[in-house]
Amino acid sequence: MSTVDLGLPSLPGGLRGVPAATEPQNRKEYVSDQEVRWCPGCGDYAVLAAFQGFLPELGIKRENVAMVSGIGCSSRFPYYLSTYGMHSIHGRAPAIATGLAVARPDLSVWVVTGDGDALSIGGNHLIHTLRRNVNLKILLFNNRIYGLTKGQYSPTSEPGKVTKSTPMGSVDNPFNPVSLALGAEATFVARTVDSDRKHLTSVLRAAAEHRGTAFVEIYQNCPIFNDNAFEAFKDPETRDDAIIPLVHGEPIRFGKDGHLGVVRDGFASLAVREVAELPGGEADLVVHDAHTEDPAYAFALSRLTDAGVLHQAPIGVFRSVDRPAYDDLVRQQITTAQETQGTGDLQALVTGADTWTIN
Amino acid sequence: MPTRRPDDPSFDLEMKRTVTIEVKQLDRVVIRFAGDSGDGMQLTGDRFTAETASFGNDLSTLPNFPAEIRAPAGTLPGVSSFQLHFADHDILTPGDAPDVLIAMNPAALKANLKDVPRGATLIVDTADFTARNLKRIGYDENPLETGELDAYHVVPLNLTGMTVESVKEFGLTRKDASRAKNMYALGLVSWLFQRPVESTITFLQTKFAGKPDIRDANIAAFRAGYNFGETAEEFSVRYEVKPASMATGTYRNISGNLALAYGLVAGAQRAGLPLVLGAYPITPASDVLHELSKLKRFNVTTVQAEDEIAGIGAALGASFGGALGVTTSSGPGISLKSETIGLGVMLELPLVVCDIQRAGPSTGMPTKTEQADLLQVMFGRNGEAPLPVLAAQSPADCFAIAVEAARIAITYRTPVIVLSDGYLANGSEPWKIPVVADLPTIDPNFTVEPNATDDKGQPTYLPYLRDPETLARAWAVPGTAGLDHRIGGLEKEDKTGNISYDPANHDLMIRTRQAKVDGVDVPPIEVDDPDGTAKVLVLGWGSTYGPIGAGVRRVRAVGGKIAQAHLRHLNPFPSNLGDVLRSYEKVLVPEMNLGQLAMLLRAKYLVDVVSYAQVRGMPLGAAELAEVIGNLVEETEGIDDDARHLGSAAAGLKHGEALHAEANGRPKGQLHESEGAR
Numbered sequence A: 001m002s003t004v005d006l007g008l009p010s011l012p013g014g015l016r017g018v019p020a021a022t023e024p025q026n027r028k029e030y031v032s033d034q035e036v037r038w039c040p041g042c043g044d045y046a047v048l049a050a051f052q053g054f055l056p057e058l059g060i061k062r063e064n065v066a067m068v069s070g071i072g073c074s075s076r077f078p079y080y081l082s083t084y085g086m087h088s089i090h091g092r093a094p095a096i097a098t099g100l101a102v103a104r105p106d107l108s109v110w111v112v113t114g115d116g117d118a119l120s121i122g123g124n125h126l127i128h129t130l131r132r133n134v135n136l137k138i139l140l141f142n143n144r145i146y147g148l149t150k151g152q153y154s155p156t157s158e159p160g161k162v163t164k165s166t167p168m169g170s171v172d173n174p175f176n177p178v179s180l181a182l183g184a185e186a187t188f189v190a191r192t193v194d195s196d197r198k199h200l201t202s203v204l205r206a207a208a209e210h211r212g213t214a215f216v217e218i219y220q221n222c223p224i225f226n227d228n229a230f231e232a233f234k235d236p237e238t239r240d241d242a243i244i245p246l247v248h249g250e251p252i253r254f255g256k257d258g259h260l261g262v263v264r265d266g267f268a269s270l271a272v273r274e275v276a277e278l279p280g281g282e283a284d285l286v287v288h289d290a291h292t293e294d295p296a297y298a299f300a301l302s303r304l305t306d307a308g309v310l311h312q313a314p315i316g317v318f319r320s321v322d323r324p325a326y327d328d329l330v331r332q333q334i335t336t337a338q339e340t341q342g343t344g345d346l347q348a349l350v351t352g353a354d355t356w357t358i359n
Numbered sequence B: 001m002p003t004r005r006p007d008d009p010s011f012d013l014e015m016k017r018t019v020t021i022e023v024k025q026l027d028r029v030v031i032r033f034a035g036d037s038g039d040g041m042q043l044t045g046d047r048f049t050a051e052t053a054s055f056g057n058d059l060s061t062l063p064n065f066p067a068e069i070r071a072p073a074g075t076l077p078g079v080s081s082f083q084l085h086f087a088d089h090d091i092l093t094p095g096d097a098p099d100v101l102i103a104m105n106p107a108a109l110k111a112n113l114k115d116v117p118r119g120a121t122l123i124v125d126t127a128d129f130t131a132r133n134l135k136r137i138g139y140d141e142n143p144l145e146t147g148e149l150d151a152y153h154v155v156p157l158n159l160t161g162m163t164v165e166s167v168k169e170f171g172l173t174r175k176d177a178s179r180a181k182n183m184y185a186l187g188l189v190s191w192l193f194q195r196p197v198e199s200t201i202t203f204l205q206t207k208f209a210g211k212p213d214i215r216d217a218n219i220a221a222f223r224a225g226y227n228f229g230e231t232a233e234e235f236s237v238r239y240e241v242k243p244a245s246m247a248t249g250t251y252r253n254i255s256g257n258l259a260l261a262y263g264l265v266a267g268a269q270r271a272g273l274p275l276v277l278g279a280y281p282i283t284p285a286s287d288v289l290h291e292l293s294k295l296k297r298f299n300v301t302t303v304q305a306e307d308e309i310a311g312i313g314a315a316l317g318a319s320f321g322g323a324l325g326v327t328t329s330s331g332p333g334i335s336l337k338s339e340t341i342g343l344g345v346m347l348e349l350p351l352v353v354c355d356i357q358r359a360g361p362s363t364g365m366p367t368k369t370e371q372a373d374l375l376q377v378m379f380g381r382n383g384e385a386p387l388p389v390l391a392a393q394s395p396a397d398c399f400a401i402a403v404e405a406a407r408i409a410i411t412y413r414t415p416v417i418v419l420s421d422g423y424l425a426n427g428s429e430p431w432k433i434p435v436v437a438d439l440p441t442i443d444p445n446f447t448v449e450p451n452a453t454d455d456k457g458q459p460t461y462l463p464y465l466r467d468p469e470t471l472a473r474a475w476a477v478p479g480t481a482g483l484d485h486r487i488g489g490l491e492k493e494d495k496t497g498n499i500s501y502d503p504a505n506h507d508l509m510i511r512t513r514q515a516k517v518d519g520v521d522v523p524p525i526e527v528d529d530p531d532g533t534a535k536v537l538v539l540g541w542g543s544t545y546g547p548i549g550a551g552v553r554r555v556r557a558v559g560g561k562i563a564q565a566h567l568r569h570l571n572p573f574p575s576n577l578g579d580v581l582r583s584y585e586k587v588l589v590p591e592m593n594l595g596q597l598a599m600l601l602r603a604k605y606l607v608d609v610v611s612y613a614q615v616r617g618m619p620l621g622a623a624e625l626a627e628v629i630g631n632l633v634e635e636t637e638g639i640d641d642d643a644r645h646l647g648s649a650a651a652g653l654k655h656g657e658a659l660h661a662e663a664n665g666r667p668k669g670q671l672h673e674s675e676g677a678r
């Protein structure tokens, strides 16, 4: 088998090709007429509000936004936005959105999914979408539980978790969604928290601007079946030591009065240390570079996330690198074929080269 | 004749033969090339087919490959074959039994001999008939020497040795040189049947353009084989099968999968929509993916997805975006797609799902044919999820069926299933090339403006407002200002498409989706009942069209009265089907499954059809069907057993009689008309 030079296109922003809005928009325009039906206190509300507030900022035509979701509480999302939307089937949203993105370069395509939807039944589609780098944005609402089916453990639940289906505790080793995405060589990987609207919005903006698949894990509280799973990141007492903030170009330093920091530790791995105990002090800290080509760096960062009950985790954009988007390449091959072979002549095609005529 | 013949002076041959050769006229020949899977038998068959097509014979082909890509050389499981039936009149099948078998090694001889009737010609490459090779496949002695083949006309030739000799000037290794033996054999049979050979030489020049040594060796071997026939006096007879009298027009040869790919493109083009194929490779459907992948200039996008679920997902996503989404697969893949097909039924979006059936269940026999997915595609979804089902009846018909599927999918906003099978997919036949400008245009009829007013009197868009005629819903695609909406797999309220759990609404929506599919306009089924007095109707669907037609001709040839009809639309059925069934005393339904259509017919029409079910992974045979049909006619007409034996008479028709029988009157609904026998 041979390979060919794909003649890679330039790498413009995630919204290239989407028509710009002609007039300023407001939040209300993005609110649909459907009654929102999540449980009171569900983290999904905060994400929806942030999203509705953020979309007008993009400055694109509302009718060119398309939301595709799977099945789960979070997957009800599209119904509440006055954009085009499809509430599809369990786990398949990334595949469906791939077809939509390929067919329609003029749309801003968003996938809304849950930890069960994306990582369990739809795990295959997720990793393949990430590896292809289709120009769509994936919002994974991680509540570390199956919400819609009323509280079974999920692929992100901590070992030992007691649920209806694990009365003696879960014996499954969980996925770290960020590590998984990075393992699939996703070009944009971020994590944010439902309750931090400012951070959430900044991550959404960065995702929208990224050309290719942007993967955003959102820590989302399910007060009914897994309450306080992310309490460490919200409680004013603990959150400073819990959130490892990732800001591109800045040393990774955090904790009360910045007493903690991230340093290199052995082969391709990172560790959290007391800054005061470092020989070089702040100078020893890793300066976050989200543009690092080698995914090993971002992967090492992702490993700073607790596997069990969460006490500490990096929040922010882990990785943002340029790589041609699948759908751009697919369309480019069509353009190239049409330029070199002409737009197809159907009669010539069906006729073919070997014919005979009976008079 | 458009093609230069080998006896044209420009075709340079060294003519050495002194004895003149007798030329015998035949009206049809069934030839089978068999060899090791590495021997290039499919290519050889394809080339012989191309030569035969360009000569103007009617033809039908049956490739038969082993499941393994390269089973150990020289073993029975490694045998690959290609059968071609060609004639001077119109024919319907690749033939039950070969008149000529070309066996490239002992295993090919052994594996195919059971299909070859006594008196047939066996051209055998003797090079591999060593004691060791023979022992390996269970021959204690060389069958070419024991006399066990005395009932055949055996032509033992050291084809490999002669090939190596003929290409020695190119300095290839013996192994490389002997690989051209298929071309040597092709040259020889091309001579034997007076085939035009130029297209094969052009083909070899193009195929091996980058490898001059291989190219020249293959051409040299091909010519040497041809010359051997001409000069070696091994053959005292050559055969001539005159071109068939077919309806005037321009023809090409086409396989089912290629016709399907072209039909899908034609359907999309006639609708003015881009085509997006989402597919995962699977035998025997992969060639549709391969062919469509070459057609990017037609605004065809192919996504080779991570699995069948993603393949159909991508197709459905593209349809949501206003393209024609298509997915192609075989039985196991269709099982995986079921849930998404159900979503398509709920979303009411166009989607073409092609099932190139193979022998099941489970992985079954991937390279063998079967029709056992009918009930799966009809009912293999949760809930009441009806959709239109079409089935192609011949390789070339795959084109028309694909265009029809696109029309129904787009017009009615529904997933449509296209059934083909391994026999149609890989088989080929001459095709009268259609004028594409005459194909129906398909109107996607997108909704671009509000189609209703809300309770405040404001213009609004109702995504599930229906066309009163077709019940198709109003389809607005993303990017249409003012018509944004959300759809999904949850039950919808009538008209608005909002989520609804209302019991009465659910019942209404279920019935409406059913009524939409039931109301798809389908042409009435045509019955071929020459004098209108037959008491027995034989009704088939899909690829049994050819064998049933051939069986019917044989029965008629011995005086049996039989009506024939063939279904291309399986859901909904043609509206006159019930009347047709009830107007015959007996209805025979032959199928390559355990009676799936028969079950549907009995359930829907309460007609006690007679099922003839064979599930061998092989197409039904013409003689076998002639017997079954003949017996049923005899029984129904009350003909005294001893008097006529219609079934066995029809089945046992000798060579010439059977051909003439099969040539008489092709059933209606055929793709290329013919005047019948000369």
Ligand SMILES: Cc1ncc(C[n+]2csc(CCOP(=O)(O)OP(=O)(O)O)c2C)c(N)n1
Pocket (backbone or CB within 6 Å): A071, A072, A073, A074, A075, A090, A113, A114, A115, A116, A117, A118, A141, A143, A145, A146, A147, A148, A149, A154
């Ligand atoms: C094929 C299929 N299997 C199972 C289900 C049942 N189901 C619906 S949502 C869900 C899990 C949802 O969990 P998650 O993705 O984490 O979403 P959440 O509700 O927590 O937001 C399951 C198992 C289904 N709808 N379809």
Ligand code: SF4
Pocket (backbone or CB within 6 Å): A037, A038, A039, A041, A042, A043, A044, A073, A074, A143, A147, A148, A221, A222, A223, A224, A225
């Ligand atoms: S079950 Fe949990 S995730 Fe689902 S809506 Fe209720 S609170 Fe939200």
Ligand SMILES: [Mg+2]
Pocket (backbone or CB within 6 Å): A072, A114, A115, A116, A141, A142, A143, A144, A145, A146, A147, A154
């Ligand atoms: Mg969840």
